[in-house]
Amino acid sequence: MRGQKYLLFKTFVPFVLGFLIIGITSFLSLDTMYVKYQNIRTQEINHSIKNIYKNKINDNNKLYKELILNIQKDTNISNAFLQQDRKKLFLLTKDLYKRLNKKFGITHFYFHGLDEKIFLRVHNPKKHSDTINRFTLNNSTLTNKDSYGIEFGISHNLTNRFVSPYYINGKIVGYLELGEEIDYLTPYLSNVLNAEILIAIEKNLINLEKLKLKSNSNIKIKEYRETNDYYIINSTIKYMNKDLVNLIDGYLNLQTTQEKSKSEYQIGVMKLYDIKKNEVGKIIALTNLEKDQMSLAKYQFLLSVFLFMIAFVIISIYYFFLEDVTTKLNESTKELIELSKIDQLTKLYNRRHFNEQLPIELKKSIRNENHVSFLMIDIDSFKLYNDNYGHLKGDIVLEKISKVLLDSLKRSSDIAFRMGGEEFSIFISEEKGKTSAPIIAQKLIDRINKLNIEHKYTKNKKVSVSIGISTKKASQGLDIDTLYKEADIALYEAKNSGKNRLVIYKEKATCK
Known part of the structure; x- marks a missing residue:
C-alpha cells in the first residue's frame, strides 16, 4: 500500500500539477485565442463574400444566356423584330418581361439594332431609338459573341448586364440584352452568409437627377442613405455607427474598425468592380458575435469545472486506461455510424x-x-x-x-x-x-x-x-x-x- 502511495505521489501528483498548469494557462489564453479566431474569421468572411458573389454572378449569367436562347426561338417575336414593328414586339414581350422580373428579378430587357440603337426597351417602352455607349454592347457588336459584366446604365444605376447576338435563321439581326440591378445581391448575401449586408456605391458614379426620372427608381432614391463619399443603395443594416461610416469612406481600416466594435460583430469587406475593372463601391457584411461570445463564456465555465474535477477524473481512469479506450471506441463508433449512412457500392447516402x-x-x-x-x-x-x-x-x-x-x-x-x-x-x-x-x-x-x-x-x-x-x-x-x-x-x-x-x-x- 505504501509503495502504491509512493508511486502515486511520484508519478501521478506531478502529472496532475502539470495538467493543472496547462489548464490554467489555457484558461487565461482563451481571450487571446478568441482575438486570433476573430482575425481568421474576418478572412473567412471576406473569402466567402468574394466566392458567393462570383458564383451568384456566374449563375445569373448562365441563366440570362438560357433565357435569351429561348427568346430567340420564339418565331412571333423574331417576325415582329424583323418587321421593325415596335408596338407588336412590345405586346409580345411585355408579359414575358413581367414573368422574368417576378421570377428572376430581371429589371432590364432590350432589343438592340445592328446600328447599336435601342429598338425597344421592354422595361421602359416609351424611350427608344437612342444610342448608348456601353462596354457590354460595344464588345458584343465587335466580337459577335456574348458580353457580360457589371456596368452602369445611362441613369447611373449599377446593373449586371448580359448582351448576346440575336440570330434569326442563322443571321445576326441585332442584339438582345438582359440585366438585373446589383442591389438584388443584398438579401441573397444576407441569407447565404447569415449576416447584415450593405452595398455602397461611390457618389460620383450615381446621377440622382437622372435616376429620379425613372418612376421605379424614385422610391429607392428616397431610401438612399449616404456617407461623405458613398450612397448606400441597399442595406439590411438599420443603424450605421460612426466607425462603420468611417470604414465605408476609408478613414478607418478593417482591423481598427473591428477592434473598435468591441467584438459586437465580425466585419467583412469586398470591393466592387465594374466590367472595366474600375472600383465602383463596396459590399460590407456584419456577422453578429453574440453566439461566439456566449460560447467563449461557456468554454471558460466548462474549463473551470474541468480544472476542479480533473483530479477525480484522472484518478478514475489512470489505472484502467479508460480515456484511451473510450477515445478509440468513440472513433470506431463514429466510423460505424458514418458507414451505416453510405451505400458502399455507389458511395451515395442509403x-x-x-x-x-x-x-x-x-x-x-x-x-x-x-x-x-x-x-x-x-x-x-x-x-x-x-x-x-x-x-x-x-x-x-x-x-x-x-x-x-x-x-x-x-x-x-x-x-x-x-x-x-x-x-x-x-x-x-x-x-x-x-x-x-x-x-x-x-x-x-x-x-x-x-x-x-x-x-x-x-x-x-x-x-x-x-x-x-x-x-x-x-x-x-x-x-x-x-x-x-x-x-x-x-x-x-x-x-x-x-x-x-x-x-x-x-x-x-x-x-x-
Whole structure:
C-alpha cells in the first residue's frame, strides 16, 4: 500500500500539477485565442463574400444566356423584330418581361439594332431609338459573341448586364440584352452568409437627377442613405455607427474598425468592380458575435469545472486506461455510424439515412419558406441488363450513374440517395421562387446518355434513366410521403411515355 502511495505521489501528483498548469494557462489564453479566431474569421468572411458573389454572378449569367436562347426561338417575336414593328414586339414581350422580373428579378430587357440603337426597351417602352455607349454592347457588336459584366446604365444605376447576338435563321439581326440591378445581391448575401449586408456605391458614379426620372427608381432614391463619399443603395443594416461610416469612406481600416466594435460583430469587406475593372463601391457584411461570445463564456465555465474535477477524473481512469479506450471506441463508433449512412457500392447516402435525414431537411425548408423538389430516378430496363450482361457489369453501371449524380449536384443543400436496386432519389431545397429541378434532371439524363453504356435490349441501345419530379413550395403540412408519392407517379408516367425522359407531377403528371 505504501509503495502504491509512493508511486502515486511520484508519478501521478506531478502529472496532475502539470495538467493543472496547462489548464490554467489555457484558461487565461482563451481571450487571446478568441482575438486570433476573430482575425481568421474576418478572412473567412471576406473569402466567402468574394466566392458567393462570383458564383451568384456566374449563375445569373448562365441563366440570362438560357433565357435569351429561348427568346430567340420564339418565331412571333423574331417576325415582329424583323418587321421593325415596335408596338407588336412590345405586346409580345411585355408579359414575358413581367414573368422574368417576378421570377428572376430581371429589371432590364432590350432589343438592340445592328446600328447599336435601342429598338425597344421592354422595361421602359416609351424611350427608344437612342444610342448608348456601353462596354457590354460595344464588345458584343465587335466580337459577335456574348458580353457580360457589371456596368452602369445611362441613369447611373449599377446593373449586371448580359448582351448576346440575336440570330434569326442563322443571321445576326441585332442584339438582345438582359440585366438585373446589383442591389438584388443584398438579401441573397444576407441569407447565404447569415449576416447584415450593405452595398455602397461611390457618389460620383450615381446621377440622382437622372435616376429620379425613372418612376421605379424614385422610391429607392428616397431610401438612399449616404456617407461623405458613398450612397448606400441597399442595406439590411438599420443603424450605421460612426466607425462603420468611417470604414465605408476609408478613414478607418478593417482591423481598427473591428477592434473598435468591441467584438459586437465580425466585419467583412469586398470591393466592387465594374466590367472595366474600375472600383465602383463596396459590399460590407456584419456577422453578429453574440453566439461566439456566449460560447467563449461557456468554454471558460466548462474549463473551470474541468480544472476542479480533473483530479477525480484522472484518478478514475489512470489505472484502467479508460480515456484511451473510450477515445478509440468513440472513433470506431463514429466510423460505424458514418458507414451505416453510405451505400458502399455507389458511395451515395442509403435508404436508412434517407428515412432519418430527409424529414429534418424538409422541416428546415418549411421554416425558411424554401422551394423543394424531389426527384425519383430509375435506370431503364435494368433487370434486362443484369440478366444479359451479368451483375458485375450491372454494379459498374450503378457506380457510373452514381458518379454522374454526385458530380451534378453542386450545392450542399442538394442530397442524393440510393433507394435500393436501380432506384435513386434527389432532394433539392432552393430559395423561394426558384426551381432548378427540371434543369438538373435534364442534365442528368443527357450526361447519362453521353456515357454511351451499351444496352442492346432497349430501344435506344444504351443505358438511360427515367426521372419523376415533385416540386412545390415548402409549407406546413407538406411531408415526405406526399413528395415521394407524387414523384413516383411522375416516374411511372415517364416509364410509360417511352423512358429516357423526365416528367413533372402536376395533378396529372405531364411529360417534358
